[in-house]
Amino acid sequence: MGLCWSNRIKAYSPSNTGLNSKGDSSRDGRSLSNSSSRDSLPHTPRSEGEILQSSNLKVFSFSDLKSSTRNFRPDSVLGEGGFGSVFKGWVDENSLSATKPGSGIIIAVKRLNQDGFQGHKEWLAEINYLGQLHHPNLVKLLGYCLEDDHRLLVYEFLSRGSLENHLFRRGSHVHPLSWSIRMKVALGAARGLAFLHSSEVQVIYRDFKASNILLDTNYNAKLSDFGLARDGPTGDKSHVSTRVMGTYGYAAPEYLATGHLTAKSDIYSFGVVLLEMLSGRRAIDKNRPSGQHNLVEWARPYLINKRRVLRIMDARLEGQYALPRAQKVANLALQCLAMEPRFRPNMDEVVTVLEQVQESKKKGGLEDHQQQGYDVKENREARPSYPRPSASPLFA
Template structure:
């Protein structure tokens, strides 16, 4: 497994937890995930997933070779592999269906519970903006999850990795990704799914070859409130900087907790900065505290916008996006919009041209055509391999 070691932070009180200063995927945690309401056998039997043998996945990933590693997180390492799309048996590299196999670090009960939670949700929920879970491996001590391969990797890489390999996303692509991710959250909050995601962040938003956003990593997801209750009471778990303040303070989890996290990600997309960055000067290390005064003023908004997208957006468009982020980041949950309202606001943003006017239907059709042509000619980036970044409580 090489460098694929878990770097999860655990603390009795998240508000005073220490940091390791290195892993952007580190999570707040005061205890292991509560038991799922269904038994393990019920979850595995009810999912429409393929059961893989360990040896097949070992062969498909070339024996989990280090050069097959796509990324890593608290759960474990993700490996690139190939399987036959009809038999699901291991295939030669470069042939058949490309997969991403996430292998559980064998470090205790909590990992197994997250593995099972992922199957519980992605085994039954299906939406264009959720990553597709193909199957799992449950053999002896081995626990793996097999996903569709997302060739352009994570939003985190495109926003924060300053290398020639990951080109900065344009304004239009950022708004497209924001809309896709919002639709994924909106579906999870719908009466059909009734799920609170609880871990919305840039590293969990993956991009396909056409920059369509899909939410991944459902290990911390929770069923929404029932019996007329407005929230779920649970132990605080999530990622530093993205968790809503009322959830951190009380453990009361609602769909508005996810909306707050969406606001954090939208602000990161507008500014090109991480929500917590200890490498920045004092006063700029907490993105929300630093940016909020600028976002309220149309004259000052340009001072916080990512310089890499300068000239690609209108003042009207930037102001609308900033206003949406501010609403999502409201300290009081009741003042935050729901995800249906967020989706509607982002859809309206898609219709603004560089001058701030509403695009004509002919213009929108032309841009869609040009976009498809451009995307087909660009080389796909790799799957996410998160870069180290500071975190803070």
């Protein structure tokens, strides 16, 4: 865990790719961009168009990654995003050279879609941030490929996929995340964000959302997708001025209104995700009744009144938590969602509260399988229904 600074080496930067650096579209919201052109504002050091050399990253050949993923076969696809497709592959654990499927270790290979909404700039940002920043709650970048027009990124494989899938998938075969696991994931993600915001790092993540939180076998949370990350303000500057990027429903109101980006913008986004974890509802869901499309707007009146907090809670969590703990987490979400950035806590304070929630659980002896805590039967009428979510359209 720590930083590894080294010399920069020039990287080829295409001049006529026709790619626009928009945020990725996902089912949890619509991508934001107030311009279809490349950011004309001065770039921060880690996104100037050159690769920051890192001894920890392997430079893969395109042929090796073709072999590793069985020529990018469709049945190897792990997921899709604005950047492109992510494929499952296999490499030798020590040399990271391509191996036969089923041997060695599994990797995740993200391949740039040249017809997509993200391009060379985001690919470069991924390398320059994840190649330099190392923390247990950040996804590990193993290497990259830059060969002709091919741009690929190679990551550790996280077997449980994204938090988004676990929160919002529905079906008889799907087991909802327990309260205990949700709080573990929230704490892990908070620690990752606190590391980024620390004085030694000072990075604004800018796209904190459920689909960018990946989970390993033990449900340890790791932040992924650093294509929109920016270095924080330096000197006497209070913010970074940039065009609006990110995902609708998660972006802070002051950032949407002014383009002024601060660490407090990330904290607002964290509050949205924490609210998703409490409620089991998406940040934006047009399938819900009128007045409930925007999760924050719908939930805020209930968050303000402790006695009404149970009305926002995911009914699938019944019996798994004690009321004081639910109220404490709900109040934390409310603080993170403050309209005025100065009233939001910093991430170290968020981590402290979530650690206290974990510690109080241990002292209370409340386990996932025990039917203890507040009786929520009287609130059955407030339980939400769960319509099948649909993809939201992209807008610019």
